[in-house]
Ligand code: S6P
């Protein structure tokens with residue numbers, strides 16, 4: 001047997017239900033509440049008020065059982081609730097892959113955006129059901145719900161990619177995304193108020 005085939009899991013089927021936004025059998029799940037997004041929304045007072053209030057769930061991530069280890073190819077479904085904090089649309093924390101590996105996102109329902117930043121350039125992909133957003137190596141990425149209903153997307157990524165959240169706290173994401181009467185608008189990142 002080739003050494004690269006000596007992985008902890010055998011081949012298996014994963015049932016992907018796009019309408020329900022689930023993977024079965026299920027793997028780890030996580031819930032990010034407003035308190036988990038410290039230092040990310042520009043309006044710190046609005047963020048603190050939401051934390052001191054009902055500290056809402058902003059998004060959930062459900063993974064398949066494929067482990068996050070080198071050479072494996074895990075998947076996860078992220079669902080972001082609709083909402084704003086200080087006018088800024090609800091979003092994921094965003095991260096950089098420490099060893100610069102690519103990733104794909106497939107939008108399932110709702111409308112969202114994929115914001116990418118390489119420390120210099122910013123790119124935006126509007127995500128509607130069926131859109132695949134491609135994240136090249138070296139681009140930090142964040143998802144944003146730009147609609148009025150939950151936004152869900154499937155991610156497929158190298159198991160050894162990792163998540164560097166401090167990179168975003170240090171470098172920002174290039175732009176922030178605000179709700180407007182007509183939809184949404186990208187504004188320069190700026191600091192916290
Ligand atoms: C992992 C992939 C997604 C995110 C998820 C939550 O590489 O990009 O599964 O982890 O969308 O976002 P975040 O920024 O909180 O990890």
Ligand code: ZN
Nearest residue numbers: 097103141157
């Ligand atoms: Zn990622």
